[in-house]
Amino acid sequence: xxxxxxxxxxxxxxxxxxxxxxxxxxxxxxxxxxxxxxxxxxxxxxxxxxxxxxxxxxxxxxxxxxxxxxxxxxxxxxxxxxxxxxxxxxxxxxxxxxxxxxxxxxxxxxxxxxxxxxxxxxxxxxxxxxxxxxxxxxxxxxxxxxxxxxxxxxxxxxxxxxxxxxxxxxxxxxxxxxxxxxxxxxxxxxxxxxxxxxxxxxxxxxxxxxxxxxxxxxxxxxxxxxxxxxxxxxxxxxxxxxxxxxxxxxxxxxxxxxxxxxxxxxxxxxxxxxxxxxxxxxxxxxxxxxxxxxxxxxxxxxxxxxxxxxxxxxxxxxxxxxxxxxxxxxxxxxxxxxxxxxxxxxxxxxxxxxxxxxxxxxxxxxxxxxxxxxxxxxxxxxxxxxxxxxxxxxxxxxxxxxxxxxxxxxxxxxxxxxxxxxxxxxxxxxxxxxxxxxxxxxxxxxxxxxxxxxxxxxxxxxxxxxxxxxxxxxxxxxxxxxxxxxxxxxxxx
Amino acid sequence: xxxxxxxxxxxxxxxxxxxxxxxxxxxxxxxxxxxxxxxxxxxxxxxxxxxxxxxxxxxxxxxxxxxxxxxxxxxxxxxxxxxxxxxxxxxxxxxxxx
Numbered sequence: 001x002x003x004x005x006x007x008x009x010x011x012x013x014x015x016x017x018x019x020x021x022x023x024x025x026x027x028x029x030x031x032x033x034x035x036x037x038x039x040x041x042x043x044x045x046x047x048x049x050x051x052x053x054x055x056x057x058x059x060x061x062x063x064x065x066x067x068x069x070x071x072x073x074x075x076x077x078x079x080x081x082x083x084x085x086x087x088x089x090x091x092x093x094x095x096x097x098x099x100x101x102x103x104x105x106x107x108x109x110x111x112x113x114x115x116x117x118x119x120x121x122x123x124x125x126x127x128x129x130x131x132x133x134x135x136x137x138x139x140x141x142x143x144x145x146x147x148x149x150x151x152x153x154x155x156x157x158x159x160x161x162x163x164x165x166x167x168x169x170x171x172x173x174x175x176x177x178x179x180x181x182x183x184x185x186x187x188x189x190x191x192x193x194x195x196x197x198x199x200x201x202x203x204x205x206x207x208x209x210x211x212x213x214x215x216x217x218x219x220x221x222x223x224x225x226x227x228x229x230x231x232x233x234x235x236x237x238x239x240x241x242x243x244x245x246x247x248x249x250x251x252x253x254x255x256x257x258x259x260x261x262x263x264x265x266x267x268x269x270x271x272x273x274x275x276x277x278x279x280x281x282x283x284x285x286x287x288x289x290x291x292x293x294x295x296x297x298x299x300x301x302x303x304x305x306x307x308x309x310x311x312x313x314x315x316x317x318x319x320x321x322x323x324x325x326x327x328x329x330x331x332x333x334x335x336x337x338x339x340x341x342x343x344x345x346x347x348x349x350x351x352x353x354x355x356x357x358x359x360x361x362x363x364x365x366x367x368x369x370x371x372x373x374x375x376x377x378x379x380x381x382x383x384x385x386x387x388x389x390x391x392x393x394x395x396x397x398x399x400x401x402x403x404x405x406x407x408x409x410x411x412x413x414x415x416x417x418x419x420x421x422x423x424x425x426x427x428x429x430x431x432x433x434x435x436x437x438x439x440x441x442x443x444x445x446x447x448x449x450x451x452x453x454x455x456x457x458x459x460x461x462x463x464x465x466x467x468x469x470x471x472x473x474x475x476x477x478x479x480x481x482x483x484x485x486x487x488x489x490x491x492x493x
Numbered sequence: 494x495x496x497x498x499x500x501x502x503x504x505x506x507x508x509x510x511x512x513x514x515x516x517x518x519x520x521x522x523x524x525x526x527x528x529x530x531x532x533x534x535x536x537x538x539x540x541x542x543x544x545x546x547x548x549x550x551x552x553x554x555x556x557x558x559x560x561x562x563x564x565x566x567x568x569x570x571x572x573x574x575x576x577x578x579x580x581x582x583x584x585x586x587x588x589x590x591x
Contacts, residue, residue, distance in 0.1 A: 099569035193551035206549040232557045239555055307533040318510060325511075327584050332575035339586050340511065348513030353521075356512060360503060360522055361529060363510040373537060379546030381536050386547055418525055419532050435550025460550075 003027060007071050007165045007219035011112070014070030015063050021054035021070035025114055028072040032116065032163045035486075040138050041148075041157040043077045044085055045117035053114045066112035067226055073108055074158050074167040077118040078125050079210065080199040081105050084115070088201045089133035090123045092330045092350030102199020103231045104168060104210050111226040119154030119167055123352045124321065125175055125203045127151050128424040131415055132354045139411070140183060141484035142450055146408040149179030149424075155213045156183040160484055166214045166223055170200055172207045173309050174403075174428025177440040180213050181403035181453025184442050184482060186470070187213045188220045191461045192435030193238035195224075196231035204316035205236075207309075207432040216480050217441060217471040221245040224463065240461055248464045249471045256290040256472050261456075262297030262396035271423060272405045279444030279452040280402045286476055287400075292469075297392040297399060301384040302430055308385065309429040310422055311365050311378035317355075318362030324350060357418065382433050389434040393459045398469055401427045403440040403453035427455060437463040441470045442479035451482075498527040 004013045004024075013019045029047050036042050054070065063069050075081055078088040080098035082105075087093040101109075109115065122132035130138040130153030138153040140146040141161040148157040152169030156179035159167050169176035171189040180187025188211045195210050202208065212223040224245045231237040263284065268277060284294050326332035326346030333349050336342035351359070365374035392399055405426055414421040431438035436457050443454035454473070458466035474480050500523045507514045514522070571577035576585040 096573055099565055099572060192549075230555065235555050235557075236549070236551050237555065238551065301539070304536050304539060307536050310529065311533055311536070322511075326575055327586055328570075329573035330575070336587050339589055342587050343511040344513040347511060348515075351512070353518070356514065356518065357522055357525065359510050359512055360506050360514075361526055364502075364506045364526070367506065367509060374533065376546055377536055377539075377541060379548060380541035380544040381539050382547040383544050384539065384541070386550065419528055422529075433547075433550065 005162055005165060006215055007068065007222055010071050010165060011067065011069050021057040021114065022051060024070055025050050025054035025072055025116070028116055028164060035161050035163055038139065038144055039141060039157050039161060040136055041119055041154040041161065041163065042074070043087060043089060043118045043120045043135060043154065046084055046115065049084065050114050050116045057112060057114070063112070067222060068108065069112035071113050071166065072116045072164050073113045074117050074119045074155060074164045075105060075115055076121050076152050076155050076167065076169050078121055078170055078201040079105060079168055080201070081115060081118065084118065086118065086201070088124045089121045089135055090350065090352065090355070091134045092324050094134070094331070096329055100199065103196035103233060104227050105199065107226050116164060119152070119158055121154055122151035123355050124201065124317070125151040125170055125172055126317070126354050126358055128174070128178060128421055129414065130154060130179070131411065132352060134352050137411060140408045142184060143408065146410050146450070147182070149182035149404070149408065151175040151179070152213065153179045156180045156185060156187065159183070159185045159213050159215060162215070162483065166212055166219060168210055169213050170208055170210050171432065172203050172313060173432050174425040176211050176213060177428050177438060177453070177455060178404050178424060181440045181455070182408040182451060184451030184479070184484065185213055185215055186217050186220050186439065186441050186474070186480065187211065188224065188439045188467065189431060189437065190224065190228065190463050191437040193236050194437070194461065194463055195227045196229070196234040196237040198231055198233040202320040204313040205320065206316060207313060217439065217467055217474050218246065218249055220439070221249055221467045221471070224467070238461065243464050245464055245467055248468055254291060256287055256292035256469065259292040259469055260396040261287055261292050261294045262392050262399045263294060264297050264299045264302065264392070264399065264401065266298060267302055267401070267427070271426070272402060273407060273446070275446040276402045276404070276406060276452050280454060283443040283454045283473065284400065287473055290472060290476055295396060297396060299388045299392060299430070301381060301388050304381050305385055305429045305433060306422055306426055308378045308381045309425065309433060310361070311374050312382060312433070314358040314362030315366050315375050316362070318359045318366065321355070321359055385430060386434040389430065389436060389457070397465055398456040398458045401455050401457070403427060403455040407446045407450035407452055431457045436460055437466045439466050439470045441474050442482070443477070444479060498523050498530060
């Protein structure tokens with residue numbers, strides 16, 4: 001059991017020659033073969049490709065400069081991988097093999113990472129439970145009758161079960177942070193523009209960001225060093241200089257002395273589970289012990305964040321998903337006599353319920369007669385929400401909130417009530433609407449041992465400060481070391 | 494409030510979105526979208542006169558030089574097409590003109 005399990009540990013072990021990349025890869029594939037069946041975290045595993053890549057790395061002489069040398073990673077199935085099926089967990093893209101790599105995939109491989117497979121998610125990243133996958137739900141490693149969160153539920157479950165030390169997720173309204181919190185791991189949504197979105201299957205382009213899910217903040221920071229930066233193929237990827245996120249964590253400092261943390265307590269009135277609130281308060285107490293000053297802040301327009309989000313995100317989705325027309329890729333219905341009939345039936349057959357619901361809602365709020373009342377009004381309230389965050393963050397370094405109002409809920413519990421499901425995102429959508437960096441870090445458990453996450457949101461393009469404060473908190477607490485129970489071989493379903 | 498989104502409304506919007514829905518989906522979405530819109534209407538009570546709409550949260554778009562770069566080879570672009578004709582270099586669709 002002395003096998004290294006974190007990103008840095010594995011990388012250092014391979015670079016030092018204590019283990020080969022192939023050994024690490026084999027162990028990873030074995031763990032996936034054992035642990036994945038009850039969880040369904042993976043949509044697809046690519047053992048030959050991974051082992052070939054690992055062997056290639058082992059044959060390399062000069063390996064020290066590569067920051068992820070030999071590290072096995074998983075990629076959410078809405079991020080394109082050349083030659084490896086990418087479906088966004090939709091029937092629409094069943095069997096689709098992209099002819100190109102997403103920029104983040106290129107960067108990971110260039111840094112020495114070994115891609116072992118694609119992880120399950122809500123269809124087209126639309127959902128908060130991974131129950132909207134066309135290929136069956138993922139289950140939470142801490143309790144198999146519960147959801148792992150979503151939409152990056154497969155990535156979070158794969159990391160929580162230690163199948164891989166890092167998996168990429170995408171976050172449009174909380175889809176990295178909420179599942180990471182519900183699975184007891186670290187999830188980071190970078191500032192909008194910090195990481196290229198080229199090759200991410202688009203959901204809502206003004207909100208989508210790719211980011212890492214890992215077991216520690218330090219590992220997430222290490223991966224951010226690889227992911228961040230400008231990209232000529234994504235005009236929204238910022239050319240701002242990329243700091244050394246990992247190194248920033250190691251700079252000597254006196255705990256959290258001088259750090260100001262803002263808490264918008266007025267948002268915690270209803271719907272927040274008691275165990276979540278008490279874990280959150282205990283986390284704040286730790287930051288105070290570390291020297292931080294904790295003050296109240298107000299985000300007066302934040303109660304509007306969920307409706308604003310669901311109008312903006314569905315409007316953008318209805319436009320982005322127009323490309324699935326059965327012509328260039330994806331599902332095509334048989335026996336259509338006209339192009340229009342082909343479009344309508346291909347889309348009717350290829351998309352699942354939640355995707356259809358959002359296309360209808362998004363088309364409606366953009367349609368003549370409703371545009372001003374819904375879409376334009378939502379964009380204006382979005383401005384007010386951004387200004388809220390700007391004002392609050394002028395006086396504090398980060399804003400602290402629970403990541404999710406509840407711990408993991410049971411499969412099927414919220415599938416019939418879309419509004420109830422949407423409320424899972426109440427604390428996470430603000431960072432997307434305002435384009436801010438936000439991290440979730442484990443901060444405790446409920447009475448029935450379900451993980452709880454602490455969310456820290458920072459100033460735009462100040463990702464390093466968010467990671468630094470989360471890292472200090474994490475090192476002062478035991479939570480990131482906790483692992484889910486390993487299911488007995490016969491106990492699954 | 495709940496009767497404000499009818500099955501006919503769903504059918505009209507579905508047509509705009511070129512999305513075929515069966516009768517059960519039309520009923521379900523009429524009911525659920527009425528609920529979602531009733532919930533979303535709270536934003537209409539926020540005074541927003543003179544507030545600029547936010548369409549994206551990042552910096553201004555980064556511009557790059559407009560120069561010719563290699564793109565995907567034609568075969569690769571056609572490889573995933575449900576009815577691609579690689580030899581002719583075509584995506585085939587049902588007849589457009591009768």
